[in-house]
Amino acid sequence: MPNDWKSYKPLLLPAIKDLHEISVYEKNNGYQALRKILKDRAMWSPQNVINEVKTANIRGRGGAGFNAGLKWSFMPEPDGKPRYLACNGDESEPGTFKDRKIFEFNPHLFIEGAIIAAYAMQIDVIYVYIRGEYRPFVKMLQRAIDQAYEKGYLGKKVLGSDFSVEMYTHMGAGAYICGEESSLMESLEGKRGYPRVKPPFPAQRGLWGRPTTINNIETLANVPLVMDKGADWYLKIGPDTHPGPVLYGISGHLKRPGVYEYPAGMNIMTLINEVAGGIREGKKLKALIPGGSSTPPLRADMLEGVSMDANSLRDAGSMMGTAGMVVLDEDTDMVDLIWRISYFYDHESCGQCTPCRDGTGWLEKTLRKIKNGDGELRDLDLLLAICHRMEGRTICALADAAAWPVRYSIDRFRDEFERKCKKTVYAVA
Amino acid sequence: MSGTKTFDEKDLAEIEKLTKKYPEKQAAVLPVLWYAQDKFGHVDPSVQKLVAETMDLPEAHVYGVVTFYTQFYEKPMGKHVLDVCTCLSCQVCGGYDILNYLEDKLGIMAGETTPDGEFSIQSVECLGACGYAPMLQVTNDKYVNYLTYEKIDKLIDDLKSGKQPGFESNKMPQHENGTE
Numbered sequence: 001m002p003n004d005w006k007s008y009k010p011l012l013l014p015a016i017k018d019l020h021e022i023s024v025y026e027k028n029n030g031y032q033a034l035r036k037i038l039k040d041r042a043m044w045s046p047q048n049v050i051n052e053v054k055t056a057n058i059r060g061r062g063g064a065g066f067n068a069g070l071k072w073s074f075m076p077e078p079d080g081k082p083r084y085l086a087c088n089g090d091e092s093e094p095g096t097f098k099d100r101k102i103f104e105f106n107p108h109l110f111i112e113g114a115i116i117a118a119y120a121m122q123i124d125v126i127y128v129y130i131r132g133e134y135r136p137f138v139k140m141l142q143r144a145i146d147q148a149y150e151k152g153y154l155g156k157k158v159l160g161s162d163f164s165v166e167m168y169t170h171m172g173a174g175a176y177i178c179g180e181e182s183s184l185m186e187s188l189e190g191k192r193g194y195p196r197v198k199p200p201f202p203a204q205r206g207l208w209g210r211p212t213t214i215n216n217i218e219t220l221a222n223v224p225l226v227m228d229k230g231a232d233w234y235l236k237i238g239p240d241t242h243p244g245p246v247l248y249g250i251s252g253h254l255k256r257p258g259v260y261e262y263p264a265g266m267n268i269m270t271l272i273n274e275v276a277g278g279i280r281e282g283k284k285l286k287a288l289i290p291g292g293s294s295t296p297p298l299r300a301d302m303l304e305g306v307s308m309d310a311n312s313l314r315d316a317g318s319m320m321g322t323a324g325m326v327v328l329d330e331d332t333d334m335v336d337l338i339w340r341i342s343y344f345y346d347h348e349s350c351g352q353c354t355p356c357r358d359g360t361g362w363l364e365k366t367l368r369k370i371k372n373g374d375g376e377l378r379d380l381d382l383l384l385a386i387c388h389r390m391e392g393r394t395i396c397a398l399a400d401a402a403a404w405p406v407r408y409s410i411d412r413f414r415d416e417f418e419r420k421c422k423k424t425v426y427a428v429a
Numbered sequence: 430m431s432g433t434k435t436f437d438e439k440d441l442a443e444i445e446k447l448t449k450k451y452p453e454k455q456a457a458v459l460p461v462l463w464y465a466q467d468k469f470g471h472v473d474p475s476v477q478k479l480v481a482e483t484m485d486l487p488e489a490h491v492y493g494v495v496t497f498y499t500q501f502y503e504k505p506m507g508k509h510v511l512d513v514c515t516c517l518s519c520q521v522c523g524g525y526d527i528l529n530y531l532e533d534k535l536g537i538m539a540g541e542t543t544p545d546g547e548f549s550i551q552s553v554e555c556l557g558a559c560g561y562a563p564m565l566q567v568t569n570d571k572y573v574n575y576l577t578y579e580k581i582d583k584l585i586d587d588l589k590s591g592k593q594p595g596f597e598s599n600k601m602p603q604h605e606n607g608t609e
Contacts (some may be wrong), residue, residue: 010601013601013604015601015603015604015606020583035507057599075443082452089525090557091557092554092557093555094516094517094554094555095517095518095520095555096557096559097557097558097559097560099559099560101601104598106599125596131557131567132500132569133496133500133556133557133566133568134557135569136570136571136596137574158591168450170459170460170461171459171460172498172499173459173462173463173498173499173501174498174499174501175497175498175499176498176554176555188451189453190451190453190455190456190494191455191458191459191490191493191494192493192494192497193497193498208452208453215523221562248561249520249560250560251510251522251523251562252518252522252559253521253522253561256602257559257560258560258564258599258601258602259560259601260601260603261600261601261603276485289517293516293517319500324559326518326521326559328516328521329477332521336520337517337520337521339522340515340517341517344516344517344554344555347554348554350497364580369491390557393433410476419550
C-alpha cells in the first residue's frame with residue numbers, strides 16, 4: 001500500500017480551477033501528449049503507442065480490469081473501411097459515480113485519451129455513450145468536444161497531420177445493461193440493448209459489423225498520463241499488478257462520502273476511516289461492497305490488510321469492479337439490502353436469456369418473502385440453487401452479477417438470513 | 430387527446446443533423462426519440478408512429494426501443510417527474526423515507542400523477558449520485574442531492590412557482606482546500 005497517500009496530488013482530477021475550459025487545460029500541459037505523438041510519428045507509430053499503453057498495464061476501470069493496451073492490440077489491420085472506438089460512460093452499476101467527475105472537472109483529459117486511442121488503433125470515428133440520466137454531464141462533455149474541434153484536436157487533419165478523427169456523444173435512455181459492451185453497441189445502433197453472443201468479439205465484428213474497441217471513460221483518461229510521462233513512470237504509481245491512479249467512489253454510512261482520487265491499492269480501512277472520515281454517528285462498520293453492487297460483499301472482519309487492487313480483493317473473496325465502494329454500518333439489514341440489489345437486477349435483466357430473466361425474478365421474489373418474515377430455512381437452499389442455475393449460463397455477465405451478491409451474502413451473513421426464516425415445515429400427506 | 434402529431438421543418442432539419450452522426454439512419458432512433466420527447470413531453474404510440482414514419486422504420490421497432498429504456502415516457506406524465514432513487518446507497522441512506530414523504534405530500538403513489546397533472550413520482554434505480562444520497566432527478570434533467578424533508582418542501586414550492594432546480598456541483602473532497 002502506498003504510504004504517501006496523504007501527499008498524493010490527483011492526476012486525473014487535479015485541483016485546478018476551471019480545468020474543464022480548454023485554455024486552462026492547455027496551460028496545464030493539456031494535449032501535449034497528443035502533440036508529442038503527432039510531432040514524431042517515426043518514434044510514435046500506432047504500434048509503438050499501443051506497446052507503451054500495454055506496458056503501462058492500465059487495467060480497465062469499468063469493472064473487468066483488463067489491460068487496455070492489450071485490448072487495443074486485438075484490433076485487426078486496417079482495411080480502409082470504418083473502425084470505431086466506443087467510450088463507455090454508461091456508469092450504471094449501483095455504487096458507481098466517478099466518470100461524471102471527469103465530464104465535469106476534466107473532460108479534455110478524457111477527450112485527449114480517446115484521440116490517442118483512436119490514433120493508436122487507426123480509428124476514424126469515436127462515439128461516447130453516456131447514460132441518459134447524465135444529461136447535464138452530456139452537455140458538459142459536448143461543450144468540451146466543440147472546443148476541441150475549434151482548436152483542431154478533432155476533425156479533419158488533427159493538428160495539421162494526416163490523421164483525422166470525429167467524436168460524437170450518444171445519450172442512452174435508462175438501461176443498466178447498456179454498460180455491457182456488446183449491449184452498448186446494440187444501443188448505439190438504435191436497438192434494444194440485447195447483449196451479443198461472443199465470439200465474434202467487438203474487435204472482429206463490432207459496431208455495424210466493423211472492428212470496434214470499447215473502453216471505459218476513466219481508462220481512457222489515464223492514457224494521456226502514460227503517453228506524457230511514460231509507462232515506466234506510470235508503473236510506479238500503486239501496486240505492481242494494478243498500477244495507476246483510481247477514482248474511488250465512496251458512499252454509504254460515512255462522514256465524508258464522495259469521489260476521491262488516490263493510487264490503486266489503497267488500504268480499505270484507510271479509505272474508510274481516514275479518507276472518508278469513518279462511519280457516521282459513531283457506529284461500527286458491518287460490511288463493504290467494494291466495487292459496485294455486483295461485487296460480493298465483505299464482512300468487516302474480512303477487511304484486515306485488504307487493499308483496493310484486483311489481486312488483493314480476489315484473495316479476500318470479492319472483486320475490484322468499478323471501485324464504487326458502498327460502506328455499511330452495523331444497523332444495516334443485510335437481507336433488506338440484498339433483496340434491493342436483487343430487485344435491481346430483476347428490473348434490469350434484458351430478458352434475452354431464460355436463466356437470467358427468470359432467475360433474477362425468483363431471487364427477488366424469494367428474498368422478498370424472507371424479508372417479509374414468510375420465508376422458510378429451505379428457501380436459503382432454494383436461493384443458492386437458483387444462483388447455481390444462473391451463473392455462467394447466459395450470454396452476458398448480468399446473471400452472474402445478480403447471483404454473486406446473493407450467494408456470498410448467504411454464506412457470509414448466514415445468521416442474519418436464518419433469523420428471518422421460519423423452520424421448514426413439510427406438509428403431512 | 431390531441432390531433433395528429435407532426436414534425437415541422439425545423440424539427441426535420443434537427444433530425445437530419447442527428448442522423449448524420451451515424452453511418453445508418455436507424456442508429457439515430459434514441460436521439461430522435463429524445464428529441465420527440467422534449468417536444469411533445471412523452472413518446473406515446475402516436476409519437477412512436479411519427480418517429481417510425483420519419484425514420485422509415487417499422488413502428489414495432491420504435492415501440493421495442495421505447496419499452497426497453499426506462500426514461501422514455503410511454504404516456505403523458507406530470508409536468509414535473511420526480512425520480513426518487515431507492516437503490517443501494519440511496520436505500521441505506523433513507524431513499525425510501527424520502528419517497529414515502531413525497532408520496533404523502535403529493536397524495537399519490539410512485540408510478541402515479543397528481544390529478545392536476547403537475548407532478549409524477551417514480552421510484553428509480555441507481556442514478557449515479559451514490560455519495561450524495563438520498564437524491565432524486567427532476568424530469569430527466571437536474572439532480573437534487575442530500576435530500577431532507579425540508580429540501581423536498583422547498584423543491585415542490587419552487588417547482589410549483591415555475592422555478593427549476595439548478596445544477597448542483599458536487600466538488601471532490603480533495604478540492605475543498607481550494608484549487609490552484
